[in-house]
Amino acid sequence: MNALLAADLPYWAQSLLRVLGGVVAVLLPAGTIVYVFLFKMMSFMQSRLGPMEAGPYGSLQLFAEVGKWLQKEDITPERADRFIFKIAPLVVLTSTFLLVAVVPFGPDAWFTNFEAGVFYMLAVSSVSVLGILIAGWSSANKYSLLGGLRAAGQLIAYELPMVLAVVGVIIQAGTMNLQEIVVSQNAGEIFGWNGLGNPFLLTQIIGFVIFMIAVQAELTQTPFDMPIAESELVSGYMTEYSGFRFLTFFIAEFATAGVFSLIASVLFLGGWGIPFSWFGWSGIDDVDNWMNVVGPLIMVTKMLLLSFVIMWVRFSYPRFREDQLQRFAWKVLVPVSLVNIMVTAILKVAF
Amino acid sequence: MTSTESLLDRRQMAYIAAQASDARVNVELETEGMTLNIGPQHPATHGTLRIIARLDGEQVVWAEPSCGYMHRGYEKLTEVRTYPQVTALINRIDWLGSFANEVPFILAAEKLMGIEAPPRAQWIRTILFELSRIANVSLFLGDLGVQLGAVTPVFMAFRDREYVLNLIEGATGGRFHPNFDRIGGLKDDLPAGFIDETRVVMKKLRNFCDEIENLLFGNEIFQSRTRGIGVIPKDIALQYGLSGANLRASGVDWDLRRDQRLPMAWDKIDWKVWTHPDGDSFARCWIRLQEVRESTRIVDQLLDGIPSGPVMAKVPRIIKVPEGEAWVSTENPLGEMGYYVVSKGELGPFRTKIRSASFNNISIVPWVLKGVYVPDIITILASLYFILGDIDR
Numbered sequence: 001m002n003a004l005l006a007a008d009l010p011y012w013a014q015s016l017l018r019v020l021g022g023v024v025a026v027l028l029p030a031g032t033i034v035y036v037f038l039f040k041m042m043s044f045m046q047s048r049l050g051p052m053e054a055g056p057y058g059s060l061q062l063f064a065e066v067g068k069w070l071q072k073e074d075i076t077p078e079r080a081d082r083f084i085f086k087i088a089p090l091v092v093l094t095s096t097f098l099l100v101a102v103v104p105f106g107p108d109a110w111f112t113n114f115e116a117g118v119f120y121m122l123a124v125s126s127v128s129v130l131g132i133l134i135a136g137w138s139s140a141n142k143y144s145l146l147g148g149l150r151a152a153g154q155l156i157a158y159e160l161p162m163v164l165a166v167v168g169v170i171i172q173a174g175t176m177n178l179q180e181i182v183v184s185q186n187a188g189e190i191f192g193w194n195g196l197g198n199p200f201l202l203t204q205i206i207g208f209v210i211f212m213i214a215v216q217a218e219l220t221q222t223p224f225d226m227p228i229a230e231s232e233l234v235s236g237y238m239t240e241y242s243g244f245r246f247l248t249f250f251i252a253e254f255a256t257a258g259v260f261s262l263i264a265s266v267l268f269l270g271g272w273g274i275p276f277s278w279f280g281w282s283g284i285d286d287v288d289n290w291m292n293v294v295g296p297l298i299m300v301t302k303m304l305l306l307s308f309v310i311m312w313v314r315f316s317y318p319r320f321r322e323d324q325l326q327r328f329a330w331k332v333l334v335p336v337s338l339v340n341i342m343v344t345a346i347l348k349v350a351f
Numbered sequence: 352m353t354s355t356e357s358l359l360d361r362r363q364m365a366y367i368a369a370q371a372s373d374a375r376v377n378v379e380l381e382t383e384g385m386t387l388n389i390g391p392q393h394p395a396t397h398g399t400l401r402i403i404a405r406l407d408g409e410q411v412v413w414a415e416p417s418c419g420y421m422h423r424g425y426e427k428l429t430e431v432r433t434y435p436q437v438t439a440l441i442n443r444i445d446w447l448g449s450f451a452n453e454v455p456f457i458l459a460a461e462k463l464m465g466i467e468a469p470p471r472a473q474w475i476r477t478i479l480f481e482l483s484r485i486a487n488v489s490l491f492l493g494d495l496g497v498q499l500g501a502v503t504p505v506f507m508a509f510r511d512r513e514y515v516l517n518l519i520e521g522a523t524g525g526r527f528h529p530n531f532d533r534i535g536g537l538k539d540d541l542p543a544g545f546i547d548e549t550r551v552v553m554k555k556l557r558n559f560c561d562e563i564e565n566l567l568f569g570n571e572i573f574q575s576r577t578r579g580i581g582v583i584p585k586d587i588a589l590q591y592g593l594s595g596a597n598l599r600a601s602g603v604d605w606d607l608r609r610d611q612r613l614p615m616a617w618d619k620i621d622w623k624v625w626t627h628p629d630g631d632s633f634a635r636c637w638i639r640l641q642e643v644r645e646s647t648r649i650v651d652q653l654l655d656g657i658p659s660g661p662v663m664a665k666v667p668r669i670i671k672v673p674e675g676e677a678w679v680s681t682e683n684p685l686g687e688m689g690y691y692v693v694s695k696g697e698l699g700p701f702r703t704k705i706r707s708a709s710f711n712n713i714s715i716v717p718w719v720l721k722g723v724y725v726p727d728i729i730t731i732l733a734s735l736y737f738i739l740g741d742i743d744r
Contacts, residue, residue, distance in 0.1 A: 232726055
């Protein structure tokens with residue numbers, strides 16, 4: 001949004017607008033995903049109606065839920081490590097806000113145009129592990145401790161396939177800047193034909209699948225939800241949280257799902273762009289200004305599509321066991337993504 | 352247990368070693384264990400069962416079920432009730448398949464009195480018995496998904512169980528607690544339209560079984576979570592007195608509906624007892640799935656051949672059961688359920704002993720949980736399938 005806001009706004013106003021934009025970019029996906037997918041699509045798949053009372057088709061249910069959580073007492077267990085216990089949900093939510101900072105929404109609509117965007121994204125996404133681990137530890141609850149330890153093991157194991165899956169994209173795009181990755185996809189061509197650009201989904205389909213599996217694990221959604229595991233660990237690291245702090249965890253969970261969908265759409269689906277050849281653009285500088293409005297809409301559409309996949313898997317699969325998950329990560333995902341990197345590198349040099 | 356290490360212990364040790372070959376490092380490091388109380392209020396225990404598990408990391412070293420949190424004293428309460436009143440109580444033992452609880456008690460009382468229900472009543476009893484089995488086990492099939500983390504099957508199970516409950520309500524007036532069985536027959540005949548409607552519902556239930564099979568049993572994750580987990584060999588299952596699907600999953604071909612002569616209609620139709628050689632969690636779940644299908648077949652055949660006639664034998668208005676003792680057990684949804692009724696010739700039983708299936712089935716929990724991981728506790732408990740009311744009575 002730098003260039004958008006360059007219209008002679010004072011620095012404080014720019015910063016304020018940017019923070020507001022960040023809040024909107026985090027909370028809006030979270031709310032949309034919770035309402036559209038968690039409430040309505042899940043209900044449809046389970047042959048029930050879902051919330052119907054609050055507002056038309058239960059559309060105000062979200063506000064009712066938030067209101068309910070805000071009213072609830074904020075309980076801290078007696079033997080908990082109080083300070084750590086209280087900051088843990090905020091650490092998790094912070095990682096979501098840090099993630100959204102590098103996502104480009106249009107030719108000029110971005111928060112920071114960061115050269116090492118992919119690197120930064122992978123780095124801050126693991127901050128949430130810290131929050132989950134300290135939440136599990138500080139709750140003074142055995143179930144929470146087990147959940148926290150499982151989460152730590154799982155998230156670290158799935159960090160690696162995620163990184164390796166993205167490396168293929170980096171090799172192909174030749175840059176770590178998310179904005180330039182979008183441009184290289186939309187300005188690209190497939191064997192000389194540029195009607196569709198070159199979304200990396202086509203060439204990096206293995207990377208995309210591994211990335212989405214790793215995202216699923218990173219979000220601790222079924223089938224990788226043993227850190228939460230309602231039926232065995234009674235919600236794991238979240239067990240002792242109530243009221244506002246639980247709400248924070250809840251928002252972080254679904255906002256992160258949204259933000260990861262945004263990142264996946266940037267990396268693999270062409271991000272905010274439409275194939276540049278449609279309008280005869282040759283590079284980022286030619287792109288018309290109206291893309292700053294259309295771009296975010298395209299991003300939201302792609303985000304909803306990918307979140308749908310995440311939630312769809314979540315509703316239909318049972319969960320793995322911890323050791324099976326580790327085996328899957330180290331013995332299947334890591335070797336496959338390494339092979340993917342190798343093939344990509346060879347083809348990159350060859351063509 | 353150094354010198355007197357029995358065959359049982361040796362097998363257990365082998366089982367633990369197989370389950371935990373990679374956890375041997377903990378033995379070397381001599382880490383401290385942790386005691387985890389699963390329950391009494393825990394989503395995986397279907398009520399208020401408490402399982403005390405001693406953990407080494409995530410591995411169970413020792414586990415014991417602690418029951419009695421929901422003991423309601425039905426055995427004692429029957430002593431201050433008349434025979435017709437007792438059925439209202441024992442409905443609540445296995446609350447998901449309540450009609451099946453009434454049958455063995457009524458049969459025991461009839462045996463003591465030397466009367467037998469008319470054929471039509473026997474057939475209707477069998478139909479309702481199988482309907483309550485379907486209602487009970489179809490819910491298990493859905494609940495299985497929840498225990499393993501899949502939320503969708505349980506809603507399908509509730510949706511389709513509703514049809515069966517509606518049938519039971521239509522026939523008896525009670526959805527959960529029919530209280531429909533009488534000494535000498537049934538309270539009423541079937542309502543008009545029951546037979547046609549039941550046929551439609553049975554078709555729906557078969558579709559439900561196919562759906563569950565596709566959604567859950569065919570799933571690779573489900574199979575990797577259940578296959579080879581919680582294996583109960585044949586002889587161990589017999590030693591611990593398991594019954595029902597848990598026993599048949601261990602390869603023992605034993606079904607009281609077939610192996611016993613009772614004044615019921617099972618021997619008049621053609622059906623099959625399913626067994627599975629593996630004895631693991633998957634086998635137990637699969638057996639139950641097949642049994643729901645088989646029950647729908649049984650009900651369909653019973654509807655075809657239902658005889659006409661009265662539904663009540665000639666019994667005195669005030670029922671006094673002559674002096675004596677009787678034991679009748681039937682193959683209930685959860686396993687063998689029996690009543691040992693002692694009568695002193697009065698209005699109510701002098702003493703009743705209730706043999707409920709779940710109480711015996713969970714006796715194997717300490718054996719089968721040794722050496723498994725915490726997530727497998729849930730799988731194994733879910734596949735053993737107990738109902739708290741049936742454990743604590």
